Amino acid sequence: MLRGRPFSGMSGALHCRNSKTALSKMITNCKMNIKNENERRCVRRQCRQQCVIHQLLAVSVEIVYILRMKSRRIAVIACTGGAGHLRAAEALVLAAKNHPVPLDVHGFDVLDFTPTWFRRLYAQTYVELVNRTPELWGYFYHRTEQLPYRKHPLIRAFDRVNYGRYLRMLKELNPDAVLCTHFLPYISVSSTLRKSGWAPPVIAVTTDFDVHGLWIDPIVRTYCVFHEESAWQLASKGVPTDSIEITGIPIHPGFSRRAGRAGIRRALHIPTGEFTALVLSGGFGMGRITDVVRTVVDALGQTRLDRTAVIAVCGRNEHARRSLESLPIPDRVRLVPMGFVDNMHELMAAADIVVTKSGGLTSAEALAIGVPLLIVDPIPGQESRNADLIVEHGAGWKAVNLPNIAYKLHQLISRPNLVRQARIAAADLGRSDAAKRILDMTIRRFLKPLKKMPRNVPTS
Numbered sequence: 001m002l003r004g005r006p007f008s009g010m011s012g013a014l015h016c017r018n019s020k021t022a023l024s025k026m027i028t029n030c031k032m033n034i035k036n037e038n039e040r041r042c043v044r045r046q047c048r049q050q051c052v053i054h055q056l057l058a059v060s061v062e063i064v065y066i067l068r069m070k071s072r073r074i075a076v077i078a079c080t081g082g083a084g085h086l087r088a089a090e091a092l093v094l095a096a097k098n099h100p101v102p103l104d105v106h107g108f109d110v111l112d113f114t115p116t117w118f119r120r121l122y123a124q125t126y127v128e129l130v131n132r133t134p135e136l137w138g139y140f141y142h143r144t145e146q147l148p149y150r151k152h153p154l155i156r157a158f159d160r161v162n163y164g165r166y167l168r169m170l171k172e173l174n175p176d177a178v179l180c181t182h183f184l185p186y187i188s189v190s191s192t193l194r195k196s197g198w199a200p201p202v203i204a205v206t207t208d209f210d211v212h213g214l215w216i217d218p219i220v221r222t223y224c225v226f227h228e229e230s231a232w233q234l235a236s237k238g239v240p241t242d243s244i245e246i247t248g249i250p251i252h253p254g255f256s257r258r259a260g261r262a263g264i265r266r267a268l269h270i271p272t273g274e275f276t277a278l279v280l281s282g283g284f285g286m287g288r289i290t291d292v293v294r295t296v297v298d299a300l301g302q303t304r305l306d307r308t309a310v311i312a313v314c315g316r317n318e319h320a321r322r323s324l325e326s327l328p329i330p331d332r333v334r335l336v337p338m339g340f341v342d343n344m345h346e347l348m349a350a351a352d353i354v355v356t357k358s359g360g361l362t363s364a365e366a367l368a369i370g371v372p373l374l375i376v377d378p379i380p381g382q383e384s385r386n387a388d389l390i391v392e393h394g395a396g397w398k399a400v401n402l403p404n405i406a407y408k409l410h411q412l413i414s415r416p417n418l419v420r421q422a423r424i425a426a427a428d429l430g431r432s433d434a435a436k437r438i439l440d441m442t443i444r445r446f447l448k449p450l451k452k453m454p455r456n457v458p459t460s
Helices: 008-017 019-033 037-070 083-097 116-132 134-146 153-162 164-173 190-196 228-236 261-267 289-301 318-325 344-350 360-369 382-392 402-414 416-429 434-446
Strands: 073-078 104-109 177-180 202-205 220-225 244-246 275-280 308-313 333-338 353-356 373-376 396-399
Touching: 073 083, 073 164, 083 104, 083 360, 083 434, 116 134, 153 164, 153 190, 164 190, 177 434, 202 434, 220 228, 220 434, 228 244, 244 434, 261 344, 275 289, 275 344, 289 308, 289 318, 289 333, 289 402, 308 344, 318 333, 344 360, 353 360, 360 382, 360 416, 373 382, 373 402, 382 396, 396 402, 396 416, 402 416
Parallel strands: 073 104, 073 177, 177 202, 202 220, 220 244, 275 308, 275 353, 308 333, 353 373, 373 396
Antiparallel strands: none
16 A cells, blocks of 8 residues: 555545454444344354455555556756756656655756757856856846846747757656756746647746746746745745745755764764864866865864864866865875765765855755855855855854855864854754655645545545
């Protein structure tokens, strides 16, 4: 039998799970009212037959339920506009495959259905902007949020050609619901789908603590946001409150398991009592991680602690990793440069503090683990707003420049109670089950498989 199903119509199956108890009660009642032994045996036989029929009917309902839900397709669509959007989509696909309700899930990157030149241009433009001219990106972010988004007729004509293969894929797949971890998968084809009269329910799964106006589109049925403040901000932009769900940002299930910190540190060969700072640059290796690591190493080398460690994850930035390997290190500091890793949840759980940019996914993962953040170099726009929310809730601190990183570290080491309080605040702010919440909401709102129970199945 399936468990945890949000449909009230399955109470008949639950009734028959207790059929032995029901049978005993029925036979007892018969003994009280029927004195003839032959009649008693006849009644017992009828009771057993009735319960067998009830069980068969309940199993039939279960089979119908599974077949109906298995035929329901969910498309999870991301966009290579930052590693976080892809990680959120991967978390949803993994959660759907492990969900107690069987679902037919398909994951895609919308840019895979566009010409190669456009795919490279779109992905690289974002990376180059935030790396080389973050202030310009911040200007575009704020400027586009102030104006309502309207497509120029030339852009609409371009979209019909550029996203033609993507649109054909959607129609061939014919999903019952579409979960988008980026706005491009739906704003690119929104007008075309709405004019055609065919449009599956679209759920916008936002990946930052604030929601930019580009996410808002008439085709979206539900917006999934991180926090109550995120919902308030989205409603202030004209989105109906009944179209907003506070779910959190979907993250890998590894960040949902609060394993013993001491055991993880032993597995990673981190000695007990060694203050450990985890320095992250993001999945694409963005930001000046070499300068940040050098600052953190020098700051820890000047503290009163006997043993400290800096784990630097450079992502796909191999040049940064190699340069860190030759960095001069004080005697009391241990530096571990790393490239792209697949055990980030363990590294975060083992760390005392995470020094990072405030990307939506990285921040959500750290908060779910319950580790405080020291935020440096947030990208103007979405990351600076993420940082504001984290600092306001006491789950981290923001360094305004490199010397300020050293000051903040000295303060935290000299006042360890600050770190303990921030760990509690981070755990309170984090949402580790967001992927399952989003799927549960999608099933509840859009994928109800059984309108009602068959008449001949008992429900009480």
